[in-house]
Amino acid sequence: MFTDQVKKQLEDIVGEKNVAASNASKLAYSYDATPQFQSLPDAIVSPKNTQEIAEIMKLCNENKVPIVPRGSGTNLSAGTTPIDGGIVLLFKHMNNILEIDENNLTITTQPGVNTLHLITEVEKLGLFYPPDPSSMKISQIGGNINENSGGLRGLKYGVTRDYVMGLEVVLPNGDIIRAGGKLAKDVAGYDLTRLFVGSEGTLGIVTEITLKLLPLPETKKTMLALYEDIHAAAQTVSKILSNRIIPTTLEFLDQPTLKVVEDFSNIGLPTDVKAVLLIEQDGDAQSVDKDIHKMAEICRENHAIQVDVAKSPEEAEALTTARRSALSALARLKPTTILEDATVPRSEIANMVEAIAIIAEKYDVDICTFGHAGDGNLHPTCLTDVRDKEEIHRVEQAFEEIFEKAVELGGTITGEHGVGAMKADYLHLKLGEAGIGAMRNIKKAFDPNNIMNPGKIFAKNSPKRVVVSQS
Numbered sequence: 001m002f003t004d005q006v007k008k009q010l011e012d013i014v015g016e017k018n019v020a021a022s023n024a025s026k027l028a029y030s031y032d033a034t035p036q037f038q039s040l041p042d043a044i045v046s047p048k049n050t051q052e053i054a055e056i057m058k059l060c061n062e063n064k065v066p067i068v069p070r071g072s073g074t075n076l077s078a079g080t081t082p083i084d085g086g087i088v089l090l091f092k093h094m095n096n097i098l099e100i101d102e103n104n105l106t107i108t109t110q111p112g113v114n115t116l117h118l119i120t121e122v123e124k125l126g127l128f129y130p131p132d133p134s135s136m137k138i139s140q141i142g143g144n145i146n147e148n149s150g151g152l153r154g155l156k157y158g159v160t161r162d163y164v165m166g167l168e169v170v171l172p173n174g175d176i177i178r179a180g181g182k183l184a185k186d187v188a189g190y191d192l193t194r195l196f197v198g199s200e201g202t203l204g205i206v207t208e209i210t211l212k213l214l215p216l217p218e219t220k221k222t223m224l225a226l227y228e229d230i231h232a233a234a235q236t237v238s239k240i241l242s243n244r245i246i247p248t249t250l251e252f253l254d255q256p257t258l259k260v261v262e263d264f265s266n267i268g269l270p271t272d273v274k275a276v277l278l279i280e281q282d283g284d285a286q287s288v289d290k291d292i293h294k295m296a297e298i299c300r301e302n303h304a305i306q307v308d309v310a311k312s313p314e315e316a317e318a319l320t321t322a323r324r325s326a327l328s329a330l331a332r333l334k335p336t337t338i339l340e341d342a343t344v345p346r347s348e349i350a351n352m353v354e355a356i357a358i359i360a361e362k363y364d365v366d367i368c369t370f371g372h373a374g375d376g377n378l379h380p381t382c383l384t385d386v387r388d389k390e391e392i393h394r395v396e397q398a399f400e401e402i403f404e405k406a407v408e409l410g411g412t413i414t415g416e417h418g419v420g421a422m423k424a425d426y427l428h429l430k431l432g433e434a435g436i437g438a439m440r441n442i443k444k445a446f447d448p449n450n451i452m453n454p455g456k457i458f459a460k461n462s463p464k465r466v467v468v469s470q471s
């Protein structure tokens, strides 16, 4: 339990100025990017190094004080809402790139490094860190690792997990462990590195990260394919892949999303078509040309009414930036934007897109759909108003049915945003009780006092969505 004594001991560890407990600070860290979840922490603590974090962990474990590690708070699953109070732990002093190793093609960083900064720094050396969540201008690498984030380049290059080689982690009892390292091969015991990736701050605190880098691709090309029929666009996705082409990016935007994105970005996107595919390929110039040519042909064969290849890198960049702004653009329309990430096998994209439209109509709710079509990872996004309780009820029913449909099609309730507090109630759809039981046992082994980010992943008494409490 958090007491004045605990606060004093925290100040002894990190220094008085690194413990904030004013009402304004508590309010600022009571929520994240997820609508409808808010809860006040007892204090906000900013350690300077791993040793301080180990001492904080011991203290909080002894006093059973919850710890909510927080990167930039951009998660969309209520992953950093301090549901049971306790301390929010920030990494603002741990934001240095420690080493770029050009011999081993790795980068070692502290968790508070901004994702885009990391990407830009390695690109200066002709190296490449592919995971590119749309939030990368704001998110931190520690947050990306704990959500196992994906991005627009995920189809060809995979997600964050595929690049994490080594981690330093502080466990709830204060032990500091190192998992993995700069090793292409390492089978010494259980793969703890992978266990921590995507663990949503529920098992330990990541304090140092070693990531794999690739050579920067020589060139890239981007194109847009326009459709009068959503089904034809979705069908094209399957056809490109079945033709053995893996583009870097294969994104889908429906008409409502297109209109809003164009209004936001003003780059001349077509708004009179039903759907658009944004396709990018990278690699050596010859293969990129060959793939782009072939994909344009496949788009036309599958009833694209127009296919345009970006004429310059600037035009290409404008298109991908516009796609990355989809959520921000949609969020301007209504007071509340709920973005989900139901994911299905790629071959089921057409069925899922159709099902979302039918479900939205059934519950009379406003859902736009865009997303990483090549990954089967769609973002049905509901524009609503949290103050309209009756509508919110219909929104919840619609999303529940969307998750059920995704699982029925062989998919999952979340492809990249994590479970957090938001989807804890739906986890059983994907894992069943036995699967959840196995995960609970892992959690108990690491964190018997349940101090690490309590109320996340595992449902227990978490009510659906509406957690607006003050501790």
Ligand SMILES: Cc1cc2nc3c(=O)[nH]c(=O)nc-3n(C[C@H](O)[C@H](O)[C@H](O)COP(=O)(O)OP(=O)(O)OC[C@H]3O[C@@H](n4cnc5c(N)ncnc54)[C@H](O)[C@@H]3O)c2cc1C
Pocket (backbone or CB within 6 Å): 032, 033, 068, 069, 070, 071, 072, 073, 074, 075, 076, 079, 080, 091, 111, 132, 133, 134, 135, 138, 139, 140, 141, 142, 143, 144, 145, 146, 147, 148, 149, 150, 151, 152, 199, 200, 201, 202, 204, 205, 206, 207, 327, 328, 416, 417, 453
């Ligand atoms: C506009 C927008 C676009 C987005 N686009 C994408 C996208 O394309 N792809 C995607 O996958 N996600 C996307 N997201 C979701 C979100 O940005 C990602 O999940 C991101 O990785 C979160 O990073 P963060 O630094 O904000 O972490 P936070 O939100 O602060 O934290 C995320 C989780 O990590 C834990 N955590 C953070 N740091 C540590 C640490 N050092 N040790 C232990 N646990 C830690 C937290 O407790 C929490 O559970 C988007 C969000 C927004 C708002």
